[in-house]
Amino acid sequence: xxxxxxxxxxxxxxxxxxxxxxxxxxxxxxxxxxxxxxxxxxxxxxxxxxxxxxxxxxxxxxxxxxxxxxxxxxxxxxxxxxxxxxxxxxxxxxxxxxxxxxxxxxxxxxxxxxxxxxxxxxxxxxxxxxxxxxxxxxxxxxxxxxxxxxxxxxxxxxxxxxxxxxxxxxxxxxxxxxxxxxxxxxxxxxxxxxxxxxxxxx
Amino acid sequence: xxxxxxxxxxxxxxxxxxxxxxxxxxxxxxxxxxxxxxxxxxxxxxxxxxxxxxxxxxxxxxxxxxxxxxxxxxxxxxxxxxxxxxxxxxxxxxxxxxxxxxxxxxxxxxxxxxxxxxxxxxxxxxxxxxxxxxxxxxxxxxxxxxxxxxxxxxxxxxxxxxxxxxxxxxxxxxxxxxxxxxxxxxxxxxxxxxxxxxxxxxxxxxxxxxxxxxxxxxxxxxxxxxxxxxxxxxxxxxxxxxxxxxxxxxxxxxxxxxxxxxxxxxxxxxxxxxxxxxxxxxxxxxxxxxxxxxxxxxxxxxxxxxxxxxxxxxxxxxxxxxxxxxxxxxxxxxxxxxxxxxxxxxxxxxxxxxxxxxxxxxxxxxxxxxxxxxxxxxxxxxxxxxxxxxxxxxxxxxxxxxxxxxxxxxxxxxxxxxxxxxxxxxxxxxxxxxxxxxxxxxxxxxxxxxxxxxxxxxxxxxxxxxxxxxxxxxxxxxxxxxxxxxxxxxxx
Numbered sequence: 001x002x003x004x005x006x007x008x009x010x011x012x013x014x015x016x017x018x019x020x021x022x023x024x025x026x027x028x029x030x031x032x033x034x035x036x037x038x039x040x041x042x043x044x045x046x047x048x049x050x051x052x053x054x055x056x057x058x059x060x061x062x063x064x065x066x067x068x069x070x071x072x073x074x075x076x077x078x079x080x081x082x083x084x085x086x087x088x089x090x091x092x093x094x095x096x097x098x099x100x101x102x103x104x105x106x107x108x109x110x111x112x113x114x115x116x117x118x119x120x121x122x123x124x125x126x127x128x129x130x131x132x133x134x135x136x137x138x139x140x141x142x143x144x145x146x147x148x149x150x151x152x153x154x155x156x157x158x159x160x161x162x163x164x165x166x167x168x169x170x171x172x173x174x175x176x177x178x179x180x181x182x183x184x185x186x187x188x189x190x191x192x193x194x195x196x197x198x199x200x201x202x
Numbered sequence: 203x204x205x206x207x208x209x210x211x212x213x214x215x216x217x218x219x220x221x222x223x224x225x226x227x228x229x230x231x232x233x234x235x236x237x238x239x240x241x242x243x244x245x246x247x248x249x250x251x252x253x254x255x256x257x258x259x260x261x262x263x264x265x266x267x268x269x270x271x272x273x274x275x276x277x278x279x280x281x282x283x284x285x286x287x288x289x290x291x292x293x294x295x296x297x298x299x300x301x302x303x304x305x306x307x308x309x310x311x312x313x314x315x316x317x318x319x320x321x322x323x324x325x326x327x328x329x330x331x332x333x334x335x336x337x338x339x340x341x342x343x344x345x346x347x348x349x350x351x352x353x354x355x356x357x358x359x360x361x362x363x364x365x366x367x368x369x370x371x372x373x374x375x376x377x378x379x380x381x382x383x384x385x386x387x388x389x390x391x392x393x394x395x396x397x398x399x400x401x402x403x404x405x406x407x408x409x410x411x412x413x414x415x416x417x418x419x420x421x422x423x424x425x426x427x428x429x430x431x432x433x434x435x436x437x438x439x440x441x442x443x444x445x446x447x448x449x450x451x452x453x454x455x456x457x458x459x460x461x462x463x464x465x466x467x468x469x470x471x472x473x474x475x476x477x478x479x480x481x482x483x484x485x486x487x488x489x490x491x492x493x494x495x496x497x498x499x500x501x502x503x504x505x506x507x508x509x510x511x512x513x514x515x516x517x518x519x520x521x522x523x524x525x526x527x528x529x530x531x532x533x534x535x536x537x538x539x540x541x542x543x544x545x546x547x548x549x550x551x552x553x554x555x556x557x558x559x560x561x562x563x564x565x566x567x568x569x570x571x572x573x574x575x576x577x578x579x580x581x582x583x584x585x586x587x588x589x590x591x592x593x594x595x596x597x598x599x600x601x602x603x604x605x606x607x608x609x610x611x612x613x614x615x616x617x618x619x620x621x622x623x624x625x626x627x628x629x630x631x632x633x634x635x636x637x638x639x640x641x642x643x644x645x646x647x648x649x650x651x652x653x654x655x656x657x658x659x660x661x662x663x664x665x666x667x668x669x670x671x672x673x674x675x676x677x678x679x680x681x682x683x684x685x686x687x688x689x690x691x692x693x694x
Contacts, residue, residue, distance in 0.1 A: 017276065026268055034260040048264060055268040059275055131254070138255045156217070157252060163219060178219040185213055189248050199251055 006071035014062050025071065026055060032159055033079060039154045040083040042143055050086055054079045069168065076159070076169045080151065087147065134199060141191055149184035156181050208238055216245050263591040274369045347474045347497045349460075353453045355502050361391040361533035364448065365526040368581075390447050394538050411540050414439050419553070419626075421619075422540050429542060430619040431550045432626070438553040441630055448507060448524045455493055463494065468506055472499050503529045548615035554627040561631050562675050564624035565658070571596065574651035576658060577625070580632040580644050585625045593618060635661045641668075648692065649673045657688050 001009070001024040009025050012018040033054065038047040057078050065074060145153060151170060155161045163181065167174045191197075208231070214220045215228045232238055366385045389396040394413040411420045417439060419432040434442075455478045463475035473496040491511035498505050507524040554560040569576055571592050577585045597610060635642035642661040649658040653673030660670045668685045670678050680688065 019272075019276075022272060023265075023269060026265055030260055030265060031257060034264065035257040038258060039255075044258070048261060048267075051260070051264060052268055052271055056271045056275065059272045134251070135254050135256060138252055142252070142255060157249075158255070158257075178214075181217055181219060182210070182214055185217060185249075186210075188252060189213070189245070192248055192251060197251065198247075199254065 007067070010062075010065060010071045011067075013059075014065060017062075022059060025058075025075075029072065029075060033075060036076065036154060036159050037079055037083060039142070039158060040080070040151065041086055046086065050079065050082050053082055057082075073161075073165055073168045076155070076161075077171070080169055083151075134197070137197055141188055145184055145187065149180050149187065152177055152180040153184040153188075209241060212238065212242050212245055216242070216249060262595050266587075266591070273367075347499055347502055349456070349476065349497075352495075352497060352502065352504075353449075353456055356449045356452065356504070359503075359529055361389070361531060362527065362529045363387055363389040363531060364524050364528070366448070366522070366524050368520065368522045389537055390449075391533060391535075391538060393535075395447075396538055409540065411538055412442070413538060420540055420542075421622075422542070422545065427545045428548050429540070429545050430548050430615060430622075432553050432619065432623045433550065434553045435555075438556065438627070438630075441556055441634070451493075451509070452495060452504060452507060455495065463496075465499070466496070468496060471505055473497060473505050474499050501529065503527070548613075549619035551616065551620045551623050554624050556627050556631045556634070558631065558669075558671075558677070560624060561628040561659075562671070562677075564621070564628040565671075566675055567621050567624060568592070569651045571621075576646035576650065578647045580625075580629050580646070582626060582629045585629060586622065589618070589621055589625065632659075645692070651675075655688075656691060657685075660685060 001020055004012075004021075004024070006025060006028070009018075009021040012021040013025070030051075034047060034051050037050050037054070038044055041047060041050065054075065058075060065071075142150065142153065152166055155166045155169060156163070161169065163174055163177045166177045166181075170177070208228075211220070211224070211228055215225055218225075220228065232242060364387075366388055385397055385399060387396075387398040393415050394411065396412070397410045399408050399410070407423070407425060409422050409424065411418075411422070412434075413420075414434075417434045417436075419434055420429055421431075422429040458478050458480035460476040460478045460480070463477050465472060465474050467473070475494050475496040478491075478493045478495075491509065493507070493509040495504055496506040497503060504527055505525070506527075507522075509522045510519065512519050554563075565576055568589070577588050579585070597613070632642060632644060640661040640663075642659070643657075644659045645656075646658065649656045651673055654676070656673045657670045658673050658675070660668050663669045663679065666682050668680055668682065670680055670685065670688065672678065
């Protein structure tokens, strides 16, 4: 399974209802897709439900998958639509901070690709605290972006999608993607500079 | 000053949304303009800052939950009554087949798969649909199944095996449904049973052996050569004995009125079916319930047993499937005796009395480990998996990602096994309240330890008396009217 690419796996899922292929796709995309949903809706618990529903739909509607698309753009499109439904349904304030993420959900901030702090192999408590606070601030800033900008910004900057891919996922024109990405960055830049947020501890 | 205009261009360049020719111009400019170089560095730094928002780890059981959803969906798609086609001795195959697919099977399938989109259709309507769809069928000339002798015939068999699945779906919950039970192979003999579990994700496969002669309940993990043992009391054995045996269900169902469904073909076997839709039948466990039993016309033994029922005021739908029966296998006692050579015994505990005090202790232990949550349901196999999830999460947080608790030298096997033992007894306690018609309801999905005023579990202790176990595990006996008031919180 591991040597097949996503589209091959998707094909065995469509043609044979292949359990293992589905599992492999799930394994590969779990973390990024889950994080995309968490960032979009800002609630760790509701994100789980949406994630489950995303994969449920992938399986249920596997036969309507258009092979011209790639699996990941299709999966993100499903997730993006579910997020929009969720945000509308809740009628929730979109500027709710990500407080809902239980602090112990990420007890090892240096576990994945978080090794940005290279000055010392053993960061002090103070440094850790500072980093945590910084992350919190950034999180709140991005969260506070208007929904339309945020949806593009998250896909581009945190999920690593190209603009044409984002256009496919969100079903909006390429030009719109580019201008929204530009605006969101500008807006964030302004707030960061106005508030003097930096990663220097002093 | 003219360079100020370039900030927008620099941002576009940074975000790689510039046309190639424009990008080349900026590159050119950057190599000669110090102001813009500084500006560009500042932008890069800001981008770096934005990336300090790190990804979180998904919950450890998320993949498992998704796979459960999918199994549920797969069963709905493939396993439902529609799978096989009717055959008729009078050559009406085609017509019968079409009719059968149009009515009985489809109604149920549709109901299962669309339950979230549309409100549940009334079960009464569904039952009518099925009866209309199948009533005309059996005109077969070959001798049929001797239904009156089915129970006796089944009970004369010392050994058999089958596969079992059970799905529950809650239309009020956000999730689409979950497989509460999935057993690859179930072996039943007069002296005990054996359950083969295959976990495709986080956990090791396990084989569980219950022996009435040795009075033990042994769980083995073949991949790591470890096992645990629970010593069973006679009380426990007596009350557990038939609990795991689907013959018990079938026997119970055969005491109700049923409708004949005629014949069809399942995996190459000619079978004849009956459907139980006696209104009294609902008292067994569900508010509304339909069951079908399909029996091989030659061997007179069950091939498929399916049950669909609703509970929770129509919001929870359960489907149980027992299939892949093998009644003809030779009884081989070795199948029930684990080969433990090279295995390490990790813990040995005693079985707990089947009593409400045990249930309280089990729920307390569970919630202490689970941040105040309770098991989602009190189903033997389901709670087993929940406990595994719990330990997996605890050890992951303590030891870091990719750490499997079973492999840990300091793992608390004693605590782990005793929690299983406590929950096993709790599941039997709960199941007995069900089968003895005590109107038992358990709400582990909705009530947590913090919900001191909400009823976690309740059952009837006298005509107008209910015993209520609250979220904080306090017990109180209340009248029916008081109970209704207490449960109002769940109505909305």
